[in-house]
Amino acid sequence: MTAFEDNALKLDPEEARRARQERLERIGKWVLPLAIMVLAIWLWDRICVWNEIPQYILPRPGVVLQTLHSDAGLLFSSLLVTLRITFLSLALAVIGGVGLAVLFAQSKWVEMSFFPFAIVLQVTPIVAIFPLINIYVNNQTVKLLLCAWIVAFFPILSNTTLGLNSVDRNLRDLFKLNGATRWQQLRYLRLPAAMPYFLGGLKIAGGLSLIGAVVAEFVAGAQGQSSGLASRIIEAGYRLNAPRLFAALILISLTGILIFLVLSLVSHLILRRWHESALKQEH
């Protein structure tokens, strides 16, 4: 019995090649990045050994892993502090971004008047604004939250505004024809239509809120006021504790990746039935 006969479906060479290609791609999608990652870590380790680089300049990956384990208490409690700021600011960014977008959607005049302010907030580097916030705001958490929020809210605001404004003209007429109130139009038409745009903004804001939190901690931490992961990094830098520095860095990136994956999943689950972006490609 040949392999060909096993196959219930007889494929011509072109289709067989395509099927093989698809199978390979499915596996490769996971295997390739992992393999490259393993290779990179191995190379990192070899470079340390071959060049006899001291641990306080570039620690071997094994040492970093060990530190991640031995300093777990310290690092994870710091991570928790950072995560708290990240998620709180993301939540505030969602509330603020969507709230402002809904307000903008009520009237073109409001949007025209206030959107430039949002842009100003967005384009001014947070590091430059922080000293001001530091003067005006006393509470440490509020300080950090404000920073992270300023960084994270803009993509949500601009995407949701775009979404609320890109409702199909005929659908708008349909609602008008049926005597829909402003609230009904928002609730049943504009908000659902803006959902894909909002979720796109949310994915960006998720990463940005982590960046915002870490940057805020950095600036605050330089003044010895923070206990988040960023201050662990600064502290480790001062003490030439490179393994801990790397461990903290890895924790931050893993957190960022995790936030992105979770938000992608949420987005997929919400959109999978109807939106083009979440549909499987059909041949």
Place this chain on the structure above:
Amino acid sequence: MIQEKVAEKAASGEAPMLLSLRNVGKVFSNGVTALSKVDLAIREGDFLSLLGPSGCGKSTALRLIAGLSTPTSGQLDWRGSIDRSNIGFVFQEPTLLPWASVFDNVWLPLRLKGVSRAKAEPAVMEMLARVHLNGFENAVPRELSGGMKMRVSIARAMVTKPRILLMDEPFAALDEITRFKLNNDLLELWQDERFTVAFVTHSVFESVFLSSRVVVMAARPGRVFGELPISAPYPRDEVFRTSPDYAALCRQASDVLVNAINSTAGPHHDGL
């Protein structure tokens, strides 16, 4: 067969007037005259087609009737009181909410009037059955074919039992076989429910097959060019579609349409 009488009466001008447009004009803010001096009478139970080349203002006329736009001059007179809930509108595209199920899409007009899901269910399910979509209530639009989406759109327009159904080239984007099927089903629905239809199209064949009256419009400026009563009896079906009578009526309508197109002077002439 009652409908047959109504249709005949409508054609002979005996049915009560539902709406008349008198000397209606519409000029857009960019200076384009979309409609000029339009007089149009729609009688109760009419199946009226507005036939014309693109740019003749037939969609604008429909939007004026729907109240989505107001006339620059002239007036619309409704018989009795009419509010928007007496008007059903079917757009050129199905115009469904892509995130909502078929049921929710048809429920929408009732939902906007505050009718709960449970209360709306009998009406929605009945309408879905009328457009032959039983069993599809939980599907979302992207899972349906073009023809099915249009059926949902018709069910949505009809679920409030409107007195007049306005249709803006609803089947223009469908393939011919699907269009014929939907033509038949629409006529069946019309005969059962006895509502009034104003149907915009640029297909001579479609307008003749469906209507009790065809109003031909001309462009630049948009105006009524001529009117053609289609006295062939209902129900009309595939037998009618292949009959010499139908062919003769199509030829008549086509002649009027060609004259309407030729009457459009100016540099924008489409050169037919």
